[in-house]
Amino acid sequence: MIGPADLPTGLQPAHRDVDLRHHGDAEVGDGLADFAVNVRTGMPPAWLAERLRASVADLAAYPDPRPARRAVARRHGRAVDEVLLTAGAAEAFVLLARVLAPRKAVVVHPQFTEPEAALRAAGHTVERVILGKDFTLDPAFPSGGTTPQAPRQGPLIPDDADLVVIGNPTNPTSVLHPSGAIAALAAPGRTVVVDEAFMDCVPGEPETLASKLPAGVAVIRSLTKTWGLAGLRAGYVLADPHLIGRLAEAQPLWAVSTPALVAIEACSAPEAVAEAEAWAAALAAERDRLAGELTARGLYVVPEARASFLCLRVPDALGIRALLRQRGYAVRRGDTFPGLGTDWLRIAVRDRTSNDALLDVLGELGI
Incomplete structure (x- = not known):
C-alpha cells in the first residue's frame, strides 16, 4: 500500500512557490463531472430556492x-x-x-x-x-x-x-x-x-x-x-x-x-439544521464506503475523513488528473496546498452512482 508522504513538518516561512489563489472552481467546466468543488450537488433545496426567489421583491x-x-x-x-x-x-x-x-x-x-x-x-x-x-x-x-x-x-x-x-x-x-x-x-x-x-x-x-x-x-x-x-x-x-x-x-x-x-x-x-444533520449522516456513510474502495486499491487515503471530500496520495497525481479530465472527470490537484505535493489529489464525495462511475474510470487507468 502507498503510505503517507514523508513531509517536512514544523515551522516554515511562507516562501514555497504555490498558487494560493487556485481553487476547485478552476478545475471544472467543459461538461466535466465535478469531483473538484466541495459544494453539495442538487442544491439549494426547493424550499430555500423559493425563499430566494421571493426575496427579489x-x-x-x-x-x-x-x-x-x-x-x-x-x-x-x-x-x-x-x-x-x-x-x-x-x-x-x-x-x-x-x-x-x-x-x-x-x-x-x-x-x-x-x-x-x-x-x-x-x-x-x-x-x-x-x-x-x-x-x-x-x-x-x-x-x-x-x-x-x-x-x-x-x-x-x-x-x-x-x-x-x-x-x-x-x-x-x-x-x-x-x-x-x-x-x-x-x-x-x-x-x-x-x-x-x-x-x-x-x-x-x-x-x-x-x-x-x-x-x-x-x-x-x-x-x-x-x-x-x-x-x-x-x-x-x-x-x-x-x-x-x-x-x-x-x-x-x-x-x-x-x-x-x-x-x-x-x-x-431548527428545521434546516435538522435537515443538514440528516444529510451529514448519509454523507458519512457514503464517504466511508468510497474511502474503503480507494484504500482497497492500495491508495493512501488520509484516515478518519469527516468532511465532504477525501484527500489521497496517488503516484503521478497530476498525470492521473489529466487523464481523468480526458475521460470527463474533474478532481482537485493537491500541489497548490502547502504541505502537500504533486502526488496528492482531493476528491469530493458525491452520490453512490457518481462515485462508482469515478471508481470505474480509475480502474480503467489501473488504479
Whole structure:
C-alpha cells in the first residue's frame, strides 16, 4: 500500500512557490463531472430556492441584517453582538487580515489557502506550520506532529505567534481536530481563527467551538458547502464583541445582499439544521464506503475523513488528473496546498452512482 508522504513538518516561512489563489472552481467546466468543488450537488433545496426567489421583491430596499444575525445567534447560543454576517467565509478572512496587526502570523497547513492569501495581500508576513503524519493536531500536544526523519523537538507553533489560523474539519485533508486541542492553542495576546466552513458535514458537530467560543478564538462558518450557495456568498464570523465591532467597522456598508441574508436566516432555523444533520449522516456513510474502495486499491487515503471530500496520495497525481479530465472527470490537484505535493489529489464525495462511475474510470487507468 502507498503510505503517507514523508513531509517536512514544523515551522516554515511562507516562501514555497504555490498558487494560493487556485481553487476547485478552476478545475471544472467543459461538461466535466465535478469531483473538484466541495459544494453539495442538487442544491439549494426547493424550499430555500423559493425563499430566494421571493426575496427579489425586496431588492429596492437596503439589506437589513438584523433578523439573520439574530437567527445565527440563536443557532449557536451566542449573543447577537458576537455575530458578524459576511459575504462568504472569504470576506471574513479579508476583514481579519485588514483589522488584525499580528507581529507573527502562523497558518497551520495543509488547509484552505485563502486565509494565508488574504494575510499576505494585507501586507503581513506569514509563517507556515506543516502538520505531520495524517495531518492531525495531537490533543496532548496541540502544536504538532512527528515524522521518522524529523522527531518532534518542541512546539511547532512558536510561543510568540499572536495569530494562528487552522481549519476544522480541514480542507483539503478532511481531518477533524479535537476541539480541546484547538482551544489549547489560545493564549493571552493571541487570536486563534478556526475555519469551520465544513463543520456542518459532521453529524452533531461534536468538535465545534461555535457554541463554546473560548476567549481569543474566532470561528468562521459558511453556508456555501451544505446548501449549494457558492454564487450567493453567505457566511459569518463568531467572536468576542470587541473583535466583531472592529470587523464591522472595516466591512463595507450593506456587504451581504438581501437574498444572502434570507438564506442565512432560513438555514439557521431548527428545521434546516435538522435537515443538514440528516444529510451529514448519509454523507458519512457514503464517504466511508468510497474511502474503503480507494484504500482497497492500495491508495493512501488520509484516515478518519469527516468532511465532504477525501484527500489521497496517488503516484503521478497530476498525470492521473489529466487523464481523468480526458475521460470527463474533474478532481482537485493537491500541489497548490502547502504541505502537500504533486502526488496528492482531493476528491469530493458525491452520490453512490457518481462515485462508482469515478471508481470505474480509475480502474480503467489501473488504479
